[in-house]
Amino acid sequence: MTATTDLADRYLAAWNETDPAARRALVDDLFTADVRYTDPLADVEGRDGLDGLIAAVQAQFPGFVFRLAGPADAHHGQLRFTWHLGPAGTEPPVTGFDVAVTDDDGRIRTVLGFLDRVPSPA
Structure with a gap:
């Protein structure tokens, strides 16, 4: 199945969900059981690892939200998009981009994250 650009919206919704049970339901729906997420600061495997990472990022940046920084690009089971992280309505202090690879069912199995800013x- 080819990745679609709406997958980026669903992905960021999981990162923005602060209710643990609701976030876990999004993670379970969106990612494969053996998902691997890697960026310069983290390398986790499995839904438990990813859910824990999201919770840790939310604790480190309370009140911050992820949002798309432009259009997503998708083809052949791959998706790339740039994102911002910061308080809503302000210049975001963190910017990066992710590349996600899906399985045949359209679930994300790999995420490669890059931090640009x-x-x-302190």
Whole structure:
């Protein structure tokens, strides 16, 4: 199944969901059981690992939300998109892009994340 651009919206919705049970339901629906997520700061496997990572990011950046920074591009089971992370309505302090690879059922099995802009340590 070819990845679709609406997958980026669903992906970011999972990262933005702060209710643990609702977030876990999104993770279970969207990702394969053996999903692997890798970025410069994290490397986790499985839905439990990803759900824990999302919770940790939310704890580190309370009140911040992920949003698309432009159109998503999808083909052949692959999806790439740029995102912003920051308080709603402000210039985002964090920007990155992700590449997601789906399985034959359209679930995300791999995410490769890149950070383009991060705040300087205090």
